[in-house]
Amino acid sequence: GAGVSQSPSNKVTEKGKDVELRCDPISGHTALYWYRQSLGQGLEFLIYFQGNSAPDKSGLPSDRFSAERTGGSVSTLTIQRTQQEDSAVYLCASSHDRGPDTEAFFGQGTRLTVV
């Protein structure tokens, strides 16, 4: 597609359940980022992928959070045993490899509500 696509756009889940959030980056973008935006908060960096590898996982808040990327394209962010504090908008972004043009293009986000 023309832009970064995320699915689902909204997800309501019960506390303790696992959820998977999907991101389809712009074709050809080797860098992929996950961010979290909590209500009234700024963007919190979660993880970065370069191709299929994740050189920086420093932002993952706990071991309940994991992410993978396959084929240098689609990425999945998995949250296990969800907690209410996981409720947020999860944003995915992609960009060309590091270089002069490192503009990140964002998806619309997945709004996760844990009840």
Place this chain on the structure above:
Amino acid sequence: GEDVEQSLFLSVREGDSSVINCTYTDSSSTYLYWYKQEPGAGLQLLTYIFSNMDMKQDQRLTVLLNKKDKHLSLRIADTQTGDSAIYFCAETYTGGFKTIFGAGTRLFVKA
């Protein structure tokens, strides 16, 4: 470590100029960005400046960079109600893999 700070709120009257400020800690930043997030929408890149520039102007937007003080500002001339949004300052630094965002400044434009 890397850190980007912004004030959380700014309120201006329609027609006035808005100035949104940002400070950052990493002196090796290469690109500094301003993103806009309108209610219910994703982030969109407004403008960016390379670290060897002091100023960049794009229509109603003026970006000023003070590398010595690690201070970045976004000036919106003739602010309109449609400019009401959250504005995020961000930096990408040399040798880094990620873009670091500030918490965002919520701009309120009063008619």
